[in-house]
Amino acid sequence: MSTENTVTAVVGLGGIGGGIAHRLLATGHDVVVYNRTRSKAVPLVEAGARAADSPADAAAEADVVVVSLSDEEAVEKVVFGEMASRLRPGTTLIEMSTLSAEYARAAAERLAALGVHRVEACVIGNPAMAKAGDLRVFAAGRDEDVERVRPLLGSLGRQGMLHLGETGRATALKLAFNALLGVMTAGLAEAVVLAEQAGIPRETLLTAIQKSGWRSPVLNFRAEFMRTRAYQPAGFRARLMAKDLRLAAEASDGARLPLIELTSRRFAEVVAADDGDKDAAVIVELGSGEGGR
Template sequence: MTATRVAVLGLGIMGAGMVRALCAAGHPVTVYNRTRAKAEALSEFGAVAADSPAKAVSGAEVVLLSLADEAAVEEVLFGQLVGCLAPEQAIVDTSTVSPEFAREAAERLAAQGLRRVEACVVGNPQMAAGGALRVFIAGELHSSEPAHEVLDTLSQSIVHLGSAGRASSLKLAFNLLLGVQTAGLAEAVLLAEASGIDRNVLLEALDTSGWRSPVLSFRSRFMRERSYRPAGFRSTLMHKDLLLAQQEAAAHDTALPVTECAADRFRAAIETGHGDDDAAVVVDA
């Protein structure tokens, strides 16, 4: 595989994991994060920390974004980067945003002669670091481009869904399931405990039964230990994605009552100070 020069902006647990995978594959990687310590911590894997977004993307063939929300994409991509980017640089955006925002972002960049590759990733931090994410992409992307080489490094599978916004729609559907299942697992634990059954008994029984799933097993580890940091997926982000799913459903006159109830559980966790904890904290919040 060709060594592609990559700039990564946004070094949360998923962004940092992707940097590790890119470095391990031999790609020269420059990184930027508002909290510089997060960028410097990746130097042991071969990444070079930049002092600003503009310096990070200078000379990069692929600019990979892994940002928390639409406000962050607006600030970093449109507020700081657009004037620094060239048409030959591929913008690969892995941030989870609404389909509407994804479409608008593609149109705004196209008006500047730039192209956004919508690349929604599914997986956990360990999968990101191991190059084993599942990637949904939308927008125009040719297999020979450096962007595709980068995505190949990060993924075990890539599904191209067509026009802008479609990858974001599918990602929200996945995160809807994650949120609902996590809230459901929390209520199963609460029911067992209310009946005098230790949560570890329930969680072990589930993990060796037909109800077992990688998603539930990942969340149940947090619940067993009653320790929710560092988070695999913060409660604030879970709540944000459930709201985005409801917003998208409303645009198509579709009701999501179960999702609404799950979103309320995560909202309550945030309001009691657990926004930065893993979403599994909903069992104890």
């Protein structure tokens, strides 16, 4: 899809959505943005985007709508409750929210009945990577729909975009990635707690891990939150991690996923402790009994 005379709306300007909107502006797209918290749109307007007054207004003038919301309840409210009546036939909706595969397939059918093409996109990375166009991008949906937005999605990633096939597969891949991230984060947290119980300072353990064969970009990112004990602003909110782990466990279709199920329960405890809006790394404080700051 050429960017010439094409309007792209980005609805949901959290870390990833906001970063993607910045990237689209940097690559020459005409961008309209909307976020419930209006202040998040200000830097984008200053960078050249136009702010819409509502999701419906954003959808009404767009050829492509990128949706990046927290969960199925938000998608139901925003996409089907507010935008659906204003989406023009022929519009492509790119869904980047992490949902269940079952919901994704049903959403595709409902949008198709409106003449709207739905492409789901699983993006792997953090907000800084989104802004830099350094994500990994995996798409699912009908071949012709995915090809229509391949240039746009390709501009977001370091290796272009990979099409996984039928609707539901991209969201399944995202759940698999996030389940692994959740288990790794919980494992790192327990290693910290174990070391601290033995009198080893947190700083010592985390530095040792980061200089060993156990290091990884993902663990390093979470380790910095644990090192500073400052969990906001979050890179990945604990409440979203809890939601994704729950969806992953529910998607098992009879397969045994004991680590994911246990980690899901642990993150549910984090949310119950009123730490859901902090970074997922705050789970280390649940283990230590100190509570997140």
